Amino acid sequence: MTFPVIGMVGGGQLARMTHEAGIPLGVKFKLLSDAPTDSAAQVAGDVVVGDYRDLDTLRRFAQGCDVITFDHEHVPTEHLHALEADGIPVRPGPRALVHAQDKGVMRARLTEIGAPCPRHRIVSDPADVARFAAEGEGFPVVLKTVRGGYDGKGVWIVRSAADAVEPFRAGVPVLAEEKxxxxxxxxxxxxxxxxxxxxxxxxxxxxxxxxxxxxxxxxxxxxxxxxxxxxxxxxxxxxxxxxxxxxxxxxxxxxxxxxxxxxxxxxxxxxxxxxxxxxxxxxxxxxxxxxxxxxxxxxxxxxxxxxxxxVRWTVMANVLGGDYPDMYAAYLHCMARDPGLKIHMYGKDVKPGRKVGHVNTYGDDLADVRERASHAAGYLRGTITE
Amino acid sequence: MTFPVIGMVGGGQLARMTHEAGIPLGVKFKLLSDAPTDSAAQVAGDVVVGDYRDLDTLRRFAQGCDVITFDHEHVPTEHLHALEADGIPVRPGPRALVHAQDKGVMRARLTEIGAPCPRHRIVSDPADVARFAAEGEGFPVVLKTVRGGYDGKGVWIVRSAADAVEPFRAGVPVLAEEKxxxxxxxxxxxxxxxxxxxxxxxxxxxxxxxxxxxxxxxxxxxxxxxxxxxxxxxxxxxxxxxxxxxxxxxxxxxxxxxxxxxxxxxxxxxxxxxxxxxxxxxxxxxxxxxxxxxxxxxxxxxxxxxxxxxVRWTVMANVLGGDYPDMYAAYLHCMARDPGLKIHMYGKDVKPGRKVGHVNTYGDDLADVRERASHAAGYLRGTITE
CATH class of the missing domain: 3.30.470.20 (ATP-grasp fold, B domain)
Structure with missing residues (x-):
């Protein structure tokens, strides 16, 4: 059999669920994970523990992989070019991926191809943010560091120039967008x-x-x-x-x-x-x-x-960590309450606000499907107790 | 989190697919496999390679498992009793599992609880097979060794006492059943x-x-x-x-x-x-x-x-190995022909007649659903080439 080997960089839940989906496909899955306890590393067989920011580590990992793909966008673009130069297929490739890594590059390219975007431009300092606001509808303005943000991190909503000091501290270019x-x-x-x-x-x-x-x-x-x-x-x-x-x-x-x-x-x-x-x-x-x-x-x-x-309607609700570290009792309760509930746990330690799983529900009645998903997610988090 | 550890004995495709199903459930999966290349061992993280017929191996494997379960019925019943005596939950337990291990015990117990069975009894030699035939509708008679058979192995259909010598060679009790x-x-x-x-x-x-x-x-x-x-x-x-x-x-x-x-x-x-x-x-x-x-x-x-x-109809068709060892080209073809086809490969080397995967199809029109499944299974095996 010549079923290929996928190398996935990053040991989070996306890699975990990609491995799960690859099992029936019969493909081989190799993982580069920060730690042996990471979400995907717990469930995959062929795991290399190492730092994706180190090119030598990436190169050693890529040996024996037919393709490299990603759980996250944090691998330095230049490393991806180096892997490509080594002859390793990188998918998505660095010329595509840079648009998901750098919000400035993304906005410029989307504008070029005519994709509708919020009003935006790179800003240089708080005074420039005030000028950007004045060019449009005024404050508030959304500021984003062009690299490194996700899930609300690296994003600020500012209501004045005085409010706009923090985003410039990291020394990363800052993108302003209309709110x-x-x-x-x-x-x-x-x-x-x-x-x-x-x-x-x-x-x-x-x-x-x-x-x-x-x-x-x-x-x-x-x-x-x-x-x-x-x-x-x-x-x-x-x-x-x-x-x-x-x-x-x-x-x-x-x-x-x-x-x-x-x-x-x-x-x-x-x-x-x-x-x-x-x-x-x-x-x-x-x-x-x-x-x-x-x-x-x-x-x-x-x-x-x-x-x-x-099916007509499917609803996904994220399960965030709550105040109590052991979710197993709540998990059991949710299974008993709703035999059609589809729970997807990530094997992560519970920390308040951390995504530790999600639930899916489906059916013909949207109100019912939503209620089932939100009840289960709330119960697992601990915000619903009955 | 106190999500439990399942220990599964046997590295075949049933363990592979059990591991796959356990990933979203967030449970930990530990495997006792004959070889590191076995179907399930390829995709699981926590794999012990060892012989399930050895009680010490089983005992070491069971340490840290919250429950032991099985990919196959071949673990000696006495070893399962020993694990239970050690305080390890064994599910199904040996008192249940013996009915799937020993066809004589199974028939006796099913008869006792009034479950309808073919006419049957333990036979001692070919002459006794002839007597069993004469007690009912005559030959042919089905003979089964009470332990060790599956997928047609350990089963004979005999048309005369002279035909009935082979099943007694292994020295295992033989069960006769009406055909x-x-x-x-x-x-x-x-x-x-x-x-x-x-x-x-x-x-x-x-x-x-x-x-x-x-x-x-x-x-x-x-x-x-x-x-x-x-x-x-x-x-x-x-x-x-x-x-x-x-x-x-x-x-x-x-x-x-x-x-x-x-x-x-x-x-x-x-x-x-x-x-x-x-x-x-x-x-x-x-x-x-x-x-x-x-x-x-x-x-x-x-x-x-x-x-x-x-869904109204689901059809499963087994993919058996055919004459050519590389199934990947056929697999690609099947995916292109039917984007709704669900392929489940086991990661096994292809040998003629060996189960190496299965396909599932589903829909409202049974004839169409059957055709899709049987076409894909036949194409993967190589018995259909267009």
């Missing part, structure tokens, strides 16, 4: 292979709490079918123009057009992620082919699987 | 927990070719609903009476009653398996909770998951 008064957040997820085959998942609604994804509803309820198709086409276009291989999540703001009196909505691109993404976890139980299986298929240039939903 | 003129084979699969909670999957039709399971159709087409319920109740009763913990497959013959002119059918118990079973592989893609996930939940005494089907 979009969005109606809601959406995500358009697609998967693309080196052949150029691509599939689009249904557009989903993503509900954030304190800057962290809380709930995803698939498909986005009440979304105008034309806007849905437009968002899918936009994501496919971004994947093609940026030459993304694997899963691409395009996080979107849905905003009202015109005077806001209901004459329509449009989308603006918020963020890109070039790996399996939290907004696609619903596909494990709600789609014919999960984002993880399709990511594996894409990076190996295998034909992609059907992305269509299996 | 049942069955209409078809069914399987009633249930899962039971130490709490006594139990769930029943839909009764499926199992189509054997050369003594090996070829295709499973869920649910069994055209099965009388009363007989279906009866078969589920029978399997639940066997699980309870034999104190089975985990997944129990009850393989059944469906036979015509009366004069065969169509006035009804009944079931007879063929075999028992106390582990995830080939007749339950369809549940991975066709049921709300797979047999593997429910086996994990049961042996940990967690509440069981919903066993109901997600």
């Amino acid at each position: 979009v008064a969005f109606a809601r957040e959406l995500a358009a997820n697609v998967v693309r292979s080196p052949h150029g085959q691509a599939v689009a998942y249904p557009v989903v609604e993503s509900i954030q709490v304190d800057g962290v994804c809380d709930t995803v509803i698939a498909p986005a309820p009440g979304l105008d079918p034309k806007l849905s198709t437009h968002a899918q086409q936009l994501a496919l276009k971004i994947a093609e123009e940026l030459d993304v291989i694997g899963h691409l999540a395009v996080e979107l703001f849905e905003v009202r057009t015109g005077d806001g009196s209901g004459d329509g909505t449009k989308v603006l691109v918020n963020e890109l992620a070039m790996r399996p993404h939290n907004s696609g976890h619903w596909t494990q139980d709600g789609a014919i082919t999960s984002q993880f299986a399709n990511h594996v298929r894409a990076v190996l240039d295998l034909p992609l699987g059907d992305p269509r939903p299996r | 049942v003129a069955f209409a078809r084979e069914l399987a009633a699969n249930v899962v039971r927990s130490p709490h006594g909670q139990a769930v029943a999957y839909p009764v499926v039709e199992s189509i054997q070719v050369d003594g090996v399971c070829d295709t499973v159709i869920a649910p069994a087409p055209g099965l009388d609903p009363k007989l279906s319920t009866h078969a589920q109740q029978l399997a639940l009763k066997i699980a309870e009476e034999l104190d089975v913990i985990g997944h129990l497959a009850v393989e059944l013959f469906e036979v015509r009653t009366g004069d065969g002119s169509g006035d009804g059918t009944k079931v007879l118990v063929n075999e028992l398996a106390m582990r995830p079973h080939n007749s339950g592989h369809w549940t991975q893609d066709g049921a709300i909770t797979s047999q593997f996930a429910n086996h994990v939940r049961a042996v940990l005494d967690l509440p069981l998951g919903d066993p109901r089907p997600r």
